[in-house]
Every structure is written in C-alpha cells, then in structure tokens.
Amino acid sequence: xxxxxxxxxxxxxxxxxxxxxxxxxxxxxxxxxxxxxxxxxxxxxxxxxxxxxxxxxxxxxxxxxxxxxxxxxxxxxxxxxxxxxxxxxxxxxxxxxxxxxxxxxxxxxxxxxxxxxxxxxxxxxxxxxxxxxxxxxxxxxxxxxxxxxxxxxxxxxxxxxxxxxxxxxxxxxxxxxxxxxxxxxxxxxxxxxxxxxxxxxxxxxxxxxxxxxxxxxxxxxxxxxxxxxxxxxxxxxxxxxxxxxxxxxxxxxxxxxxxxxxxxxxxxxxxxxxxxxxxxxxxxxx
Amino acid sequence: xxxxxxxxxxxxxxxxxxxxxxxxxxxxxxxxxxxxxxxxxxxxxxxxxxxxxxxxxxxxxxxxxxxxxxxxxxxxxxxxxxxxxxxxxxxxxxxxxxxxxxxxxxxxxxxxxxxxxxxxxxxxxxxxxxxxxxxxxxxxxxxxxxxxxxxxxxxxxxxxxxxxxxxxxxxxxxxxxxxxxxxxxxxxxxxxxxxxxxxxxxxxxxxxxxxxxxxxxxxxxxxxxxxxxxxxxxxxxxxxxxxxxxxxxxxxxxxxxx
Amino acid sequence: xxxxxxxxxxxxxxxxxxxxxxxxxxxxxxxxxxxxxxxxxxxxxxxxxxxxxxxxxxxxxxxxxxxxxxxxxxxxxxxxxxxxxxxxxxxxxxxxxxxxxxxxxxxxxxxxxxxxxxxxxxxxxxxxxxxxxxxxxxxxxxxxxxxxxxxxxxxxxxxxxxxxxxxxxxxxxxxxxxxxxxxxxxxxxxxxxxxxxxxxxxxxxxxxxxxxxxxxxxxxxxxxxxxxxxxxxxxxxx
Numbered sequence: 001x002x003x004x005x006x007x008x009x010x011x012x013x014x015x016x017x018x019x020x021x022x023x024x025x026x027x028x029x030x031x032x033x034x035x036x037x038x039x040x041x042x043x044x045x046x047x048x049x050x051x052x053x054x055x056x057x058x059x060x061x062x063x064x065x066x067x068x069x070x071x072x073x074x075x076x077x078x079x080x081x082x083x084x085x086x087x088x089x090x091x092x093x094x095x096x097x098x099x100x101x102x103x104x105x106x107x108x109x110x111x112x113x114x115x116x117x118x119x120x121x122x123x124x125x126x127x128x129x130x131x132x133x134x135x136x137x138x139x140x141x142x143x144x145x146x147x148x149x150x151x152x153x154x155x156x157x158x159x160x161x162x163x164x165x166x167x168x169x170x171x172x173x174x175x176x177x178x179x180x181x182x183x184x185x186x187x188x189x190x191x192x193x194x195x196x197x198x199x200x201x202x203x204x205x206x207x208x209x210x211x212x213x214x215x216x217x218x219x220x221x222x223x224x225x226x227x228x229x230x231x232x233x234x235x236x237x238x239x240x241x242x243x244x245x246x247x248x249x250x251x252x253x254x255x256x257x258x259x260x261x262x263x264x265x266x267x268x269x270x271x272x273x274x275x276x277x278x279x280x281x282x283x284x285x286x
Numbered sequence: 287x288x289x290x291x292x293x294x295x296x297x298x299x300x301x302x303x304x305x306x307x308x309x310x311x312x313x314x315x316x317x318x319x320x321x322x323x324x325x326x327x328x329x330x331x332x333x334x335x336x337x338x339x340x341x342x343x344x345x346x347x348x349x350x351x352x353x354x355x356x357x358x359x360x361x362x363x364x365x366x367x368x369x370x371x372x373x374x375x376x377x378x379x380x381x382x383x384x385x386x387x388x389x390x391x392x393x394x395x396x397x398x399x400x401x402x403x404x405x406x407x408x409x410x411x412x413x414x415x416x417x418x419x420x421x422x423x424x425x426x427x428x429x430x431x432x433x434x435x436x437x438x439x440x441x442x443x444x445x446x447x448x449x450x451x452x453x454x455x456x457x458x459x460x461x462x463x464x465x466x467x468x469x470x471x472x473x474x475x476x477x478x479x480x481x482x483x484x485x486x487x488x489x490x491x492x493x494x495x496x497x498x499x500x501x502x503x504x505x506x507x508x509x510x511x512x513x514x515x516x517x518x519x520x521x522x523x524x525x526x527x528x529x530x531x532x533x534x535x536x537x538x539x540x541x542x543x544x
Numbered sequence: 545x546x547x548x549x550x551x552x553x554x555x556x557x558x559x560x561x562x563x564x565x566x567x568x569x570x571x572x573x574x575x576x577x578x579x580x581x582x583x584x585x586x587x588x589x590x591x592x593x594x595x596x597x598x599x600x601x602x603x604x605x606x607x608x609x610x611x612x613x614x615x616x617x618x619x620x621x622x623x624x625x626x627x628x629x630x631x632x633x634x635x636x637x638x639x640x641x642x643x644x645x646x647x648x649x650x651x652x653x654x655x656x657x658x659x660x661x662x663x664x665x666x667x668x669x670x671x672x673x674x675x676x677x678x679x680x681x682x683x684x685x686x687x688x689x690x691x692x693x694x695x696x697x698x699x700x701x702x703x704x705x706x707x708x709x710x711x712x713x714x715x716x717x718x719x720x721x722x723x724x725x726x727x728x729x730x731x732x733x734x735x736x737x738x739x740x741x742x743x744x745x746x747x748x749x750x751x752x753x754x755x756x757x758x759x760x761x762x763x764x765x766x767x768x769x770x771x772x773x774x775x776x777x778x779x780x781x782x
Contacts, residue, residue: 137389150367154374154404158389158396161403164410165395165432230410316629478651503649507628521603521628528605532561539562 005094013060014092019043023061023216027207030218035180036148037131042214052085052110053211055127059108062123062207063089068096070104075112075253075270082110101273111174113195115252115274118204120221126189128210131217133177133187153185156228164233173238179226180219188225194237194253199225242267247278290352292317292458292490293338298347300337305513308334311347313509313519317457320484320491322505322522324498324537330514331494332462338492339379339460340369354457374401378451378459382466384443387450388435394421394446395431401454420449424479441472445479452483459484461493465500477503498541502526510534548717548748549578549601550620554610556596570596574610576767578717583739583749583762588769594752597769598719601750602641603631614638614717636664641719642710646702648695654680655690658708665713672712679708682734699726711738718742720751724758736761 006012013020019041026040045053063069069089073082077099085108086097098104101116108125118124134144137155147153156177163171176193180186188199189208199206199219206219219225229235243250245257245266252274254267269275291314301307308330315321323331336342338349340361349361354376361369373379381387388397395417399407407413421428424445435443444464451459464480465473481504484491495501501508501522508525510518510533518531529535555572559565570593578584586594599605601612603623613620616638621630635641640661649657658680659672667675680690683704689697694705703726710718720739724732732755739762743749753759759766 137391146366150370152367152370152404154400154402155389157403157408158392158400161396161399161410161413162392165393165414229408230413231408232411314629319629319632474650478649481649506632519628520606521631523604524606527599528558530559530606535560536562 007091010092012065012093013063013089014045015043015057015060019057020061023057026216027058027061027218030207030216031205031220033184034219034223035184035186035217037215037217040214040216042211045211046088047084049212050129051081052108052127054209054213054216055108055110055125055211056085056088056209057211058125058207058209058216059089059106062125063093063095063106065093065095067093067106068098068104069093070098070101070107070273071109072107072112072114072271072273073110074255075114075274076272078272099273100277111190111192112253112270113191113198115269115271116277117198118202120203122204124202124204124206126191126206126208128187128189128208128215129212130175131187131208131210131213131215133175133185148184151183153179156185157230160228160230160233164230170229170233170235176235177228179228181223182226185228186217186219186225192238192253193227193235196225196227196235197237201225240267244269244275247275247282249275249278289317291315292319292352293492294348294350295338296348296350298334298337298344298349300333300342300344301514302333306330307514308337308511309514311509311511311516315458315490315492317490318488319507320489320493320505322501322508323492323494323511324496324501324508325511326496326537328513329511331496331511333514334511335460335462335492335494339377340364340373341379351458374404375454376457378448378454378456380444380447380451380459380461380464382463384435384440384447387447388443390434390436393432393434394426394438397435397446397450398453401450405454416453420453423452423483424449425475439472440468441476444468444476448480448483452487452489455487456489458490458492461491463495463497464493465497466495480504498526498537510537545579545581546615547577547579548615549576549750550611550613551576551601552611552613554597554600554612555608556593556600556605557608571769574769578748578750580716580746580748581743582764583743583751585759585763585766586750586752586769587759587766592769594769595721598721598750598752602635602639602719604641636661638715639717639719640710640713640715642707642721642723644703644721644725646694646706646709648693648702650695651693653691654685654694654697654705657694657705658712661709661713675712676708679712680705682738683708683731684734700728700731703727704731707735707738711742714742714745715747717748717750720749720753722752722754724753724755732758 022041026038030038043057045056071082071086073079090097101114106123110127132144134147138144160170173193175187175190176196178186178188178196201222203221205221208217227235240254244254245268247269249269252269252271255270256265257268258265293315296312298311299309301309311334325331337344343362351359351361353359398417398420399413402413417431418428421431426442426445435446465476477500493504505522508522509516512533518525518534525534526538529538552575554574556570558568586597588594596605600607607624612623614623614634616634655673655676658676662672685704694702707723724735736758739749
C-alpha cells in the first residue's frame with residue numbers, strides 16, 4: 001500500500017481498518033450463506049444515502065492497492081455518480097481505474113450488470129437501496145426475518161400474481177426477485193430483469209451493500225440464482241424491436257434516448273463500454 | 287366412539303393476571319364437530335383461542351392435534367415452521383376484524399391464492415380458477431376479483447377472509463367473533479354461509495362468540511367461560527335451554543328476543 | 545318387545561340462581577319405560593312437566609337426579625353423564641324429536657330442512673329429496689313452497705315441515721311434543737297415520753298430545769304425571 005499517491009490525512013480507502021475488518025466479517029458470513037442479509041455497522045460516508053454508500057463501504061473494505069476499479073451507473077462509466085465514486089477511490093487508494101469490463105478486478109455498479117460475461121477473478125459490488133424483497137408486503141422487520149427463517153415465501157408470488165391479474169403478464173421489470181441457492185429469496189437491487197440470468201452460475205463473486213438499511217448480502221461464484229415465476233407465465237427478459245443506434249447491437253440492454261423536441265428517439269446500449277468495444281471491433285474489421 | 291379426537295386440550299392455562307386469561311381448560315374436539323366458546327368480553331375466550339391455534343404458548347397444560355396423516359402432534363412441541371405450516375394448510379383462522387386476517391394491499395384474488403402459493407402452487411391459471419370458484423362459493427361477485435379488499439364492504443371482507451382460509455380445505459377452523467361488528471342482515475347471511483360450508487366441508491370448528499344466537503345456529507356443543515374459568519359445558523341446546531350455572535342463566539336471560 | 549327407554553327415579557328441579565336461588569320442583573322420582581312397537585302418551589295437566597320430561601329424554605334438559613337409559617346400538621346407554629359426542633350420536637341415529645315449533649334458519653329451503661337428518665346419515669341428496677318430497681306431499685305442503693325457506697310460512701305449515709323432518713328417518717325412538725297442536729283435521733289424520741306406521745315398523749314413540757281424539761287414536765299406554773310425583777301407568781288396548 002503506497003501512501004504516496006493518496007490524499008493526505010486519510011486512511012487507505014477512507015474507512016479505518018477496524019471498520020473494514022468488521023465489514024469483511026459480515027461479507028464472509030454473507031458469502032457463507034448465499035442470499036442471506038447480514039446486518040453490519042454501517043458508517044457515514046462523505047455523501048448522502050441513496051448515492052451508493054452501501055456499495056462504497058463494501059468496495060472500501062475489499063479494495064487492495066493492486067486492484068483495478070471500474071464504476072458504472074445505469075451501465076455507463078461517464079455519469080456523475082460513476083465519475084465521482086471512481087475519483088473518490090482513486091484519490092483515497094491510488095489504485096488503477098478502468099472503463100473496460102474485462103480489465104477490472106473490482107466493479108462497483110448501480111442498477112446494471114455489464115454485458116460482457118464476468119470472469120472468476122472479478123468481484124461485482126452492487127449498490128442496494130432496499131435489501132428486503134418482502135418489504136413491499138410486510139412492513140415489520142421482525143416478521144420478514146421470521147419469514148426468511150421459515151422459508152415462508154408464498155407472499156412473493158402474490159406480487160407476480162397481481163402483475164398478471166392487472167397487466168396480463170409479469171410486469172415487474174426491475175428488482176425482480178430471485179431465489180438464491182434454492183434457499184433465500186433475494187432482491188437483486190434495481191437491475192433490470194434483463195440482467196437476472198447473468199447472476200445465475202456467474203464465475204464472479206457478487207456482493208451487495210445497502211448503506212441506509214445497513215445490510216450486506218452475497219452470491220458466491222457458481223451459485224444457482226432463479227427468478228421467481230409461474231409455470232404458465234415463465235420468467236422472460238426484455239426484448240427490443242430496435243437495435244442500438246450506435247453499434248447496432250440486438251443483444252444488449254437498450255436505453256431510449258430522446259433526440260429532439262418533435263418526439264424523435266433512438267435506442268442505444270446502456271452499457272457504454274460494451275457499445276464502445278463493439279464499435280472498435282467493427283472499426284478493425286472495416 | 288369410532289373417531290379419534292382431532293384436538294385434545296388438557297388443563298390449558300394462560301394467565302396475564304388473576305382472572306385475566308384462561309385457566310385449566312380441558313376438552314376434546316372431534317372431526318366435523320363445531321364447538322362454541324361463549325362468555326362476555328374479557329372472559330378469556332380469545333386468549334384460549336390463541337392458545338388452541340398455536341399463536342400463544344400456554345403457561346401450563348397441553349394441546350395435542352391429530353394431523354391428516356394420523357400423527358398425534360404436541361402443538362407447543364412443534365417447531366415454529368411446522369406450526370405455521372399447520373396454520374396455513376390444515377387449519378384456518380378467521381379473525382373478528384377482517385383486516386387482521388386479510389392482506390389489505392393486494393387484490394381479493396391474491397388474498398385467496400396466497401395459501402396455495404405458500405404451499406407451492408405455481409400455475410397462475412389454476413390459481414385464478416380456484417380463486418374464482420371460491421369467490422362464487424362465498425357469494426362474492428367474481429368481477430371484484432382484482433379489487434383490493436379496502437374497496438369491499440365489511441360483510442364482503444369477512445366472506446373473503448373465509449374463502450382465503452378454506453381454500454386449502456382445512457380440517458379445523460378457529461373463528462373469533464366472525465360476525466361481530468356487522469349489520470344484522472349482513473350477519474345473518476354470513477352465518478348462513480358459514481353453516482352451509484361447515485356442513486358441506488365437514489369442518490371441525492372452534493368458534494368464539496359472545497352472541498348466543500350465533501352459538502345456537504352454528505355450534506353443537508358449548509363451553510361457557512367466565513373470568514378465565516370454564517363454568518359450564520354441554521350440548522348447545524341443553525346449555526341454552528336448561529342452563530345450570532348462575533352465570534349461564536344470567537347470560538341466557540340477558541338476551542333480548544324480538 | 546324390547547325396552548327402548550328406561551327412566552328411573554327421575555327428578556327435575558329448576559334452580560334460578562339469579563332470583564335468589566329459588567327452587568322450582570317439576571317432578572320427582574319418575575319411573576317409566578317405553579318399548580318398541582308402542583306409543584306412550586305423557587298425560588297431565590298444564591305445568592305437570594310433560595314437556596320437561598320429554599325434553600329430558602332428548603337430553604335437552606338435564607335431570608337433577610335419576611337415570612334415563614336409552615337403547616343405542618343395541619346397548620342401554622345412560623344419557624346423564626354421557627359425553628356430548630355420544631349424545632349427538634344418539635340424536636343422529638336413535639332418537640328423533642319433533643318440537644312444538646320449527647326453529648327456522650334463514651335462507652335454508654324447506655326441502656333442505658326436511659332432508660337434513662337423512663343427509664347427516666350419509667344418504668344421497670337425490671334420494672333424500674325424493675323422500676322429503678313424499679312426506680311433504682302427504683302433509684299437503686304444495687310443491688311450489690319446497691324451495692322456499694319456511695320462515696314466512698303459516699304456523700300450521702311450519703309445524704308440518706317440522707313433522708316431515710322428524711318422520712323422514714326411521715328412528716328407533718321418536719319423541720313428539722304436541723305435533724298436531726296447530727293442524728287441521730285432515731293433516732292431524734295424516735300425522736296419526738304416520739305415527740301408526742312408525743309404531744308398526746317398531747319405533748318406540750313417546751308423545752304429548754293435547755287433542756283427546758288424536759291421543760285416543762295413537763296411545764298404547766298412557767303415563768300420567770302429576771306435579772312433583774309420578775303416578776300409576778294405565779294400559780289401554782288400541
């Protein structure tokens with residue numbers, strides 16, 4: 001750990017070592033019990049709740065001097081939140097940063113999983129606003145913990161039932177609940193359900209941090225992650241008629257972009273690195 | 287006697303203070319039998335019902351239940367998860383206030399389907415069909431299936447609660463003043479519905495009520511409670527027509543008959 | 545002829561706890577029995593306790609002392625002290641009771657009211673309805689009323705529904721509390737016929753009949769009750 005290139009007066013990665021050890025213990029427990037929400041003594045971070053304080057504490061607890069960090073927000077490396085968090089860790093750790101998914105050893109994300117398949121030596125850290133998947137139907141924390149304990153998960157399907165009754169199909173498209181390792185029902189944070197299949201049997205370690213609610217949970221590599229569904233309404237991911245206006249991709253998650261005041265719009269890849277990489281490849285071919 | 291008792295209650299005691307709660311209650315409940323527990327407010331009826339339905343551990347005494355497989359289970363020797371499993375499969379619990387027994391934030395159909403989903407039903411079409419059948423069975427308009435119970439009248443909420451409980455074909459249903467707080471005409475309809483379902487489905491029922499007319503209509507047998515103690519038991523018509531205990535006589539003579 | 549009911553030393557005293565514990569003795573030390581193929585008429589002046597005795601035989605009233613034994617499933621069972629389950633079983637299988645008034649349940653059709661005892665014994669609904677219909681016809685309840693709840697019927701019609709309900713099952717013992725009280729002659733005659741037929745099938749009948757004509761027509765033995773004491777039994781040829 002070289003102290004030369006970090007901002008003076010701060011510990012490496014902002015948090016003190018005691019706090020990091022406490023968070024690492026919570027992380028170990030979370031990895032040992034996939035999908036189980038482990039309470040931890042969340043600290044104040046120099047930014048408001050809702051901006052990723054949970055993910056940042058997890059990142060701060062595990063980042064090392066030779067890590068290469070990537071930060072994305074809604075798939076993009078260049079949005080304010082992503083740029084700020086990346087700058088924060090560069091200032092306070094001096095680690096290398098990247099926008100390229102395959103170069104990163106540690107990726108902190110808000111609301112997306114990169115399109116490029118992750119590898120065994122990568123860790124994905126999610127920022128989580130509401131960790132409790134049962135919260136929508138059960139306001140009591142005591143009761144939801146009991147429900148997890150007893151695998152009392154019938155209510156989870158109520159939400160999906162209500163979707164079908166109301167819209168004719170399962171309309172839930174973000175934060176789509178999953179069952180991890182055949183045991184705990186888990187909220188995958190507000191990623192689009194398009195990304196849900198990427199969690200299943202992923203070679204990478206996936207860690208989730210909720211700052212306001214002070215919970216940590218995890219999916220170890222190669223773990224079963226199943227999206228809840230009905231036999232006659234199986235889980236499906238979003239599909240688009242359009243392709244990316246920049247790279248022409250038909251397989252990635254697309255954002256709709258308004259182009260002018262006349263209702264003109266285009267679809268482009270939400271994962272900026274994926275889109276750029278495809279363009280570069282096409283350039284080489286051309 | 288051919289059948290074995292479904293529920294064996296022995297010396298069940300749960301006291302919050304002297305005379306508050308229930309003390310030394312014993313009885314057997316047989317399959318298909320409707321047992322009424324009567325007494326005025328504060329007599330310990332509801333405390334007893336909570337003990338019987340594995341929601342409140344008694345201080346003393348035992349409660350044994352014979353499940354569908356014929357195993358005799360010590361209720362409070364069971365893990366909490368097995369207690370809950372019983373509560374949502376072989377048992378039903380109908381609360382006095384529908385909002386204690388319903389999920390007010392989700393539709394009527396989802397309320398009926400919840401127990402089925404909790405026990406592994408994963409076919410939307412089947413859930414829907416079952417919910418519609420039960421709506422009809424409890425005389426609810428099927429067009430209201432996707433409406434939330436908050437938009438239902440009190441009587442409709444209570445009927446929804448009953449459907450939600452009966453959907454798993456329970457063998458034993460606990461009811462706490464199921465018709466309390468409803469208008470008289472609505473009450474009559476509900477009671478008639480309960481009477482019909484109890485007969486058709488061969489349910490065993492423990493029903494707590496302070497209303498002797500309700501007890502007479504639904505229960506074959508009565509337990510009269512006062513200040514936590516059982517003061518009289520017997521066939522419903524015998525207890526009401528020829529009450530022996532001073533308190534029962536007072537209860538019976540206090541009823542206004544139009 | 546087998547004895548179906550055996551009453552020994554039956555005493556009934558009502559204690560009114562809320563009125564200073566007043567004791568109201570009704571009768572004491574009653575001994576009597578009822579046999580198969582016989583109609584026993586309980587006789588006595590108003591207030592002598594005929595209804596109280598009849599209700600005691602149905603376990604509706606609890607005797608103060610004495611025993612009531614009933615032949616149930618081939619054995620004499622003591623009603624006093626029998627568990628509720630046994631009493632309910634006896635009511636389902638052995639003893640039928642026609643009260644003076646029909647206890648009307650809102651929204652339950654006449655056909656269902658009458659066929660219920662059969663349904664409780666596991667008879668198919670179609671067969672139960674057929675037999676209920678037969679009885680209702682004999683008692684002159686027009687078919688257009690069968691699907692209605694008897695709550696709105698006249699007193700006489702309600703009583704006939706009540707009688708049909710009591711006679712639909714061939715109970716080994718049948719208790720009748722003034723079954724003809726509010727009936728016209730034509731229907732009273734039907735009831736007499738039903739009673740005789742039941743008796744000929746072997747039913748032991750115990751009844752209270754206000755109407756002397758009906759009483760004379762059905763009585764095989766008359767049991768006279770005087771308040772607070774039992775008196776002699778007269779036998780009559782019928």
